[in-house]
Every structure is written in structure tokens, then in C-alpha cells.
Amino acid sequence: MKPAAFAYHDPTSLEEALDLMMQLGDQARPLAGGQSLVPLMNFRLIRPAHLIDLNRIEGLNYLTIDGGALRIGATTRQRQLERSPEIEQRWPLLRDAAGFIGHVQIRNRGTVGGSVAHAFPSAELPVAMTTHDAVMVLRAKGKERRIGAEKFFLGYMTTVMEPSELLVEIILPPLPLHTGWSYQEISRRHGDFALAGAASVIALDTQGSIIHARLTLTGATPLRARQVEDWLLGQKPAPALFKDAARRATVDLEQDSDIHASAEYRREACEVLARRALAQAAERAATLTEGISI
Numbered sequence: 001m002k003p004a005a006f007a008y009h010d011p012t013s014l015e016e017a018l019d020l021m022m023q024l025g026d027q028a029r030p031l032a033g034g035q036s037l038v039p040l041m042n043f044r045l046i047r048p049a050h051l052i053d054l055n056r057i058e059g060l061n062y063l064t065i066d067g068g069a070l071r072i073g074a075t076t077r078q079r080q081l082e083r084s085p086e087i088e089q090r091w092p093l094l095r096d097a098a099g100f101i102g103h104v105q106i107r108n109r110g111t112v113g114g115s116v117a118h119a120f121p122s123a124e125l126p127v128a129m130t131t132h133d134a135v136m137v138l139r140a141k142g143k144e145r146r147i148g149a150e151k152f153f154l155g156y157m158t159t160v161m162e163p164s165e166l167l168v169e170i171i172l173p174p175l176p177l178h179t180g181w182s183y184q185e186i187s188r189r190h191g192d193f194a195l196a197g198a199a200s201v202i203a204l205d206t207q208g209s210i211i212h213a214r215l216t217l218t219g220a221t222p223l224r225a226r227q228v229e230d231w232l233l234g235q236k237p238a239p240a241l242f243k244d245a246a247r248r249a250t251v252d253l254e255q256d257s258d259i260h261a262s263a264e265y266r267r268e269a270c271e272v273l274a275r276r277a278l279a280q281a282a283e284r285a286a287t288l289t290e291g292i293s294i
């Protein structure tokens with residue numbers, strides 16, 4: 001299929017793009033990599049009257065470390081997350097999550113900001129950003145605001161962004177020293193959308209007790225298991241502990257049914273993946289923490 005007719009805009013500066021967003025409002029959509037937007041337009045699930053291409057705007061494609069935090073420009077390609085030595089060393093969960101996105105050809109073109117802003121259910125980067133306590137930097141004409149990942153995602157393909165706003169940057173704080181990580185996902189075929197997924201990061205003290213824990217599950221929005229995270233603190237990693245933690249995290253987990261999987265299947269898969277993610281993250285943390293074994 002072909003998209004409905006639209007007007008194309010090609011700004012060369014962020015201010016020009018923000019002017020267009022303010023003038024055109026909800027009749028406009030920003031275009032970055034197009035890997036989420038274009039298929040929706042081709043199936044006429046959305047019909048924007050205007051497209052604002054962000055690809056010629058300088059200064060939106062970058063990966064930098066500032067004061068220990070990772071700053072990601074909105075038009076940074078997903079493939080850059082996989083190939084960055086700094087991310088591999090300091091935020092490996094982000095690298096692993098990016099590797100599950102579609103295929104290499106998609107990641108070469110798809111952008112970090114585009115994936116986050118579209119907020120597809122079960123999308124990998126929103127889950128990884130939520131696990132990392134990322135902050136989204138939103139810009140509109142004459143103003144800027146910063147929103148934590150948990151408050152950014154509201155529902156199925158819905159975020160807090162206003163029609164006049166652009167997501168321009170994502171900031172990830174540093175992780176504790178020697179943090180282990182794991183991203184787990186299940187899909188029908190390699191490159192398909194995930195049916196269920198779980199992400200975890202864990203850090204241990206020198207006695208082998210958990211001092212930092214994050215667990216996020218896929219759903220209509222990324223779902224942080226905050227009560228389970230708090231419950232894990234101070235405990236020693238063990239298979240029984242993580243089995244119990246996964247059960248607690250998913251016992252009331254809301255999921256949707258569709259032609260690909262039932263809500264019950266997704267809930268049970270999330271429990272299994274959560275247990276695996278916690279166990280692998282703890283094992284990696286123990287390997288990185290001198291003298292600790294689990």
C-alpha cells in the first residue's frame with residue numbers, strides 16, 4: 001500500500017523544525033529513520049498531513065559521556081548502540097537490547113529517538129531505557145522539559161509528548177560499579193516483534209548481597225517491578241530467590257491478547273524471562289565483583 005498524500009518539510013536546524021511543529025500541531029509527524037512511521041503510513045493506520053524530516057539537522061546524532069552519564073541524540077542510529085565500545089563497557093544492557101531490534105538493515109536506519117517516541121508495545125529500547133532510569137529531553141518552541149522514562153510512556157503507542165514537542169535527547173545515568181545485566185526476549189521468528197521480554201541489572205556488594213536491582217517487563221508500556229526490586233535489596237542471589245521474585249513481579253501483570261499470543265501466555269513467558277534475566281544479571285555481577293561467587 002501507499003501512504004495518503006502529505007506535504008514534506010526538510011528543515012536544516014532544530015529551531016526551524018520546532019517552528020514547523022508549533023505551526024502544524026497534530027497535523028505533522030517528525031520523520032527520523034522511518035522504520036516505525038513509514039509502515040504505519042503505508043497501511044494508512046496514521047495519515048499525517050505533513051512530514052518534518054529531521055535527518056539534515058546537525059547536532060541530533062551523537063553518543064557522548066558527560067559527567068558519567070550517557071547522552072544520546074534523538075537521530076542516533078540504533079546500530080551505533082551495538083558498535084560503541086563505551087556502551088559495551090558501561091551500559092551493555094542497552095547494546096544487547098538493540099541487538100534484538102529487527103534486522104541489521106533496520107538498525108542501520110532506525111533511530112533511538114524514533115523507537116522510543118513511537119512506544120510500540122514490547123519494543124526493546126523503551127524497556128532498556130526504563131530499566132536504566134533514563135531521562136527524556138523534550139523540546140518545543142521556547143521551552144524544554146525532562147521526563148523520566150517511567151512517566152514518559154503512558155500506554156499503547158502513547159507518550160506524554162505534546163504535538164509541538166520533539167524528543168531531542170535521552171540521558172542515562174551511570175550504573176553502580178560492576179553491575180551485571182541481562183535482556184531476555186521471545187519471538188516467533190528472529191527479527192519479529194517480541195511476544196514477551198524482560199530486562200534486569202543487578203549490582204552486589206563485596207559480601208555478595210544485592211545492593212542495586214532493576215527489573216522491567218514488556219507490556220503495553222514498559223513495566224518496572226519496583227516492589228520486587230526493593231524486596232531483593234540485601235538478599236543473596238539464589239535460584240529460589242529469583243524464581244520467587246519473577247512470580248511476584250508477574251502475578252498481577254496486565255497483558256493483552258492478540259493473534260500472536262494470549263495474555264496468559266505473555267504473562268507466563270514474562271515470568272520465565274524475568275527469572276532468567278535476574279539470574280544472568282546476578283551471575284555477571286558476581287563475575288565482575290572480585291571474590292564473589294553464586
